Amino acid sequence: MTASPLITDLFDAQVARVPHRTALRDRHGSLSYAETAHRAESLAARLRAACPRPGARIGLHLARTSEVVVAMIAVLRAGHTYVPLDPGYPPERLRFMASDAELSLLLSDQPVPELLAELPLLRTDLPDTTPPPATSARSAGRVDPGSPAYVIYTSGSTGTPKGVQVPHRNVVALVRACARRYQLLDGDVWTMFHSPCFDFSVWEIWGALLHGATLVVVDREVAASPRQTLDLLVREQVTVLNVVPSVFRHLVRAAARLEQPPALRYVIFGGESIDVRDVRAWRAHFGGGTRFVNTYGITEATVFVTYRLLTDRELDRAPDPVRDPAFALDIGEPLDGWQVEVLDEDGKPVQPGEVGEIHVAGAGVALGYLNRPELTAERFVRTTPAGADSSADTGTGTGTGTGTGARIRYRSGDLARLTTDGVYCYAGRADDQVKINGFRIELGEVESVLLGAPGVGELVVVRTVSRVGEPMMTVFFTAAAPQTTHPDPADALAAFARARLPVHMVPGRFVRLPELPVNPSGKTDRKALAALPAAPAPSR
CATH class of the missing domain: 3.40.50.12780 (ANL, N-terminal domain)
Structure with missing residues (x-):
C-alpha cells in the first residue's frame, strides 16, 4: 500500500x-x-x-x-x-x-x-532580523x-x-x-x-x-x-x-x-x-x-x-x-473510508424507529484528546472484531488501530433515529452539548465559567429557541444576596460572560429568577426553564 x-x-x-x-x-x-x-x-x-x-x-x-x-x-x-x-x-x-x-x-x-x-x-x-541558517534544513522537517x-x-x-x-x-x-x-x-x-x-x-x-x-x-x-x-x-x-x-x-x-x-x-x-x-x-x-x-x-x-x-x-x-x-x-451516507454505526445502550445496531448513539470509525478518527488520556480512552474506544488477534495491536489507545483487525471507534454523543426507509436522522445530543451557529458547545463549560461571577447564587445554562426559531443559550440564575447595587445583575453577568468566553459561547439571554424550579428528584428542572416563553432574537 x-x-x-x-x-x-x-x-x-x-x-x-x-x-x-x-x-x-x-x-x-x-x-x-x-x-x-x-x-x-x-x-x-x-x-x-x-x-x-x-x-x-x-x-x-x-x-x-x-x-x-x-x-x-x-x-x-x-x-x-x-x-x-x-x-x-x-x-x-x-x-x-x-x-x-x-x-x-x-x-x-x-x-x-x-x-x-x-x-x-x-x-x-515585523522585519526578520535573524541571520539565515547555514544550510536549508528542509528535509529535517519531514x-x-x-x-x-x-x-x-x-x-x-x-x-x-x-x-x-x-x-x-x-x-x-x-x-x-x-x-x-x-x-x-x-x-x-x-x-x-x-x-x-x-x-x-x-x-x-x-x-x-x-x-x-x-x-x-x-x-x-x-x-x-x-x-x-x-x-x-x-x-x-x-x-x-x-x-x-x-x-x-x-x-x-x-x-x-x-x-x-x-x-x-x-x-x-x-x-x-x-x-x-x-x-x-x-x-x-x-x-x-x-x-x-x-x-x-x-x-x-x-x-x-x-x-x-x-x-x-x-x-x-x-x-x-x-x-x-x-x-x-437525514445525515446521509459515510464518506469513503469512514464508517458510521448507530448503536443502542447495549452496543447493538438500532432497529427502525429506535434512537441510538452515532459511532464513527475509519480514516477520519483523530489521535485523541491532547493530554487527556482518560477522556480519550472513554470516547475513542478500541474494538477488535470477532476472530481478530488483538494481541498484535501495539497501539496506545488513540488514533486508528495499527495492529491486526483492531480499530478505534469514536463515540460521538450525538443521537440518530433509524427510519423505516433505512435512513438515519439526527436526533439531538446524548448529553448537555448543543450546537449554536455551527459551534459545538458544552453547556457545562459555560456554566462553570459563569458560576465564577460575583453575586451569582444558582445558575444553569439551557438550550432555548428564540422568537424566530433559532437555537440559543439562555442563562437562568439567582442572586447570592439581595441586589441593591447597579448595574442590573443580568447586564453585569452578560458583561462577565463577554469578557471570559469566545463570542460564539456567550449566551443570548440572561434571566434572573427568585429561585430555580426543581423536578421531583430535587434536580433543577431544565425542561421547565426551556419551556418558558421564547426569548427575543439576539441582536447581531
Missing part, C-alpha cells in the same frame, strides 16, 4: 502544476501558488531555526488574512503542528489553550495579551503522515476545553474522499469564511488549496455582515461556500437586495440541522444552478463524516410537514 502523503506534499504538487494561479486572496491583495509557497518556506526556515526538532506545537495568534494560511503551511513544512488561537477570544481562554498545548512558540501579527507574554514569540508583521497536523480546541463538559489532535493522513483522506463526492474544479473560488479555531475552516483551506483552487480569506467584520458577505460572494465570483444553516438563513433574508445572482456552484452545510425552507427560498430567488449538500461532522472525525446531496426533486416538491423534517435531518 502506498504511504499517505503529507498535506504539504499535495500542496507542493499544486504549486508545481499551477504556479501562477491565485492561491490566496484577502482585502490586502492576492498571492499566487508560487508566491504562497515562497512565503511559507521563508517562514518555515525561521521556525526551523527557532524549533529545530520536528513535532513542536506552534500557536497561531493571527488575524484572519492570507497570512494565517501561509503560517499553517509554514508550520507543516517545518515538521510541526499548528494550534489556532483566535485573537478575538478572551485572553484567559487563550492562556489556557496555550498552556494546555505546551506551545513551543507563538506566531503573531499583533501585540499579544499580557497572559501570553511569557511565551517565545515570533512576530510575523514527519510521518500519522503525526498531528493541527490541534483544535472544542468545548469541554467539565468546564475545560479539550484539544483534538488530527494527523496529516486524516486531512488527506478527507480531501480525497470529498473529491469523489463533489465535482470540484481547479478554477473554483472558495471562501475561508470561518475562524481557524472552527474545524469547518480545515475543509475550507485544504479543500481549496489541495485542488489548485483560489481561497478568499474573509475577515471577521465581513463574515459578521450578511450584506457584506453577499457582496463579497458576487464580487469575488465565489463558487464554493461552506456555511452553517443559521448563517445561511440570514444570507437568504438579505439576498433580495442583490442585483445579480452569486456564481455559487455548491453550498455545503455543516454544524447544525438545515431548514429546507431557506434552501427553497434561495432557489426561488436565484434559480436552481446551485447544488446544496448537507453533512454530518465532528472535530474528532476530521470535519465531515457523511454526505447528503439535496436533489432537485426533493427541493422542488410542495412543502410536506411530514416528509420535510426527516428529509432535513
Whole structure:
C-alpha cells in the first residue's frame, strides 16, 4: 500500500502544476501558488531555526488574512503542528489553550495579551532580523503522515476545553474522499469564511488549496455582515461556500437586495440541522444552478463524516410537514473510508424507529484528546472484531488501530433515529452539548465559567429557541444576596460572560429568577426553564 502523503506534499504538487494561479486572496491583495509557497518556506526556515526538532506545537495568534494560511503551511513544512488561537477570544481562554498545548512558540501579527507574554514569540508583521541558517534544513522537517497536523480546541463538559489532535493522513483522506463526492474544479473560488479555531475552516483551506483552487480569506467584520458577505460572494465570483444553516438563513433574508445572482456552484452545510425552507427560498430567488449538500461532522472525525446531496426533486416538491423534517435531518451516507454505526445502550445496531448513539470509525478518527488520556480512552474506544488477534495491536489507545483487525471507534454523543426507509436522522445530543451557529458547545463549560461571577447564587445554562426559531443559550440564575447595587445583575453577568468566553459561547439571554424550579428528584428542572416563553432574537 502506498504511504499517505503529507498535506504539504499535495500542496507542493499544486504549486508545481499551477504556479501562477491565485492561491490566496484577502482585502490586502492576492498571492499566487508560487508566491504562497515562497512565503511559507521563508517562514518555515525561521521556525526551523527557532524549533529545530520536528513535532513542536506552534500557536497561531493571527488575524484572519492570507497570512494565517501561509503560517499553517509554514508550520507543516517545518515538521510541526499548528494550534489556532483566535485573537478575538478572551485572553484567559487563550492562556489556557496555550498552556494546555505546551506551545513551543507563538506566531503573531499583533501585540499579544499580557497572559501570553511569557511565551517565545515570533512576530510575523515585523522585519526578520535573524541571520539565515547555514544550510536549508528542509528535509529535517519531514514527519510521518500519522503525526498531528493541527490541534483544535472544542468545548469541554467539565468546564475545560479539550484539544483534538488530527494527523496529516486524516486531512488527506478527507480531501480525497470529498473529491469523489463533489465535482470540484481547479478554477473554483472558495471562501475561508470561518475562524481557524472552527474545524469547518480545515475543509475550507485544504479543500481549496489541495485542488489548485483560489481561497478568499474573509475577515471577521465581513463574515459578521450578511450584506457584506453577499457582496463579497458576487464580487469575488465565489463558487464554493461552506456555511452553517443559521448563517445561511440570514444570507437568504438579505439576498433580495442583490442585483445579480452569486456564481455559487455548491453550498455545503455543516454544524447544525438545515431548514429546507431557506434552501427553497434561495432557489426561488436565484434559480436552481446551485447544488446544496448537507453533512454530518465532528472535530474528532476530521470535519465531515457523511454526505447528503439535496436533489432537485426533493427541493422542488410542495412543502410536506411530514416528509420535510426527516428529509432535513437525514445525515446521509459515510464518506469513503469512514464508517458510521448507530448503536443502542447495549452496543447493538438500532432497529427502525429506535434512537441510538452515532459511532464513527475509519480514516477520519483523530489521535485523541491532547493530554487527556482518560477522556480519550472513554470516547475513542478500541474494538477488535470477532476472530481478530488483538494481541498484535501495539497501539496506545488513540488514533486508528495499527495492529491486526483492531480499530478505534469514536463515540460521538450525538443521537440518530433509524427510519423505516433505512435512513438515519439526527436526533439531538446524548448529553448537555448543543450546537449554536455551527459551534459545538458544552453547556457545562459555560456554566462553570459563569458560576465564577460575583453575586451569582444558582445558575444553569439551557438550550432555548428564540422568537424566530433559532437555537440559543439562555442563562437562568439567582442572586447570592439581595441586589441593591447597579448595574442590573443580568447586564453585569452578560458583561462577565463577554469578557471570559469566545463570542460564539456567550449566551443570548440572561434571566434572573427568585429561585430555580426543581423536578421531583430535587434536580433543577431544565425542561421547565426551556419551556418558558421564547426569548427575543439576539441582536447581531
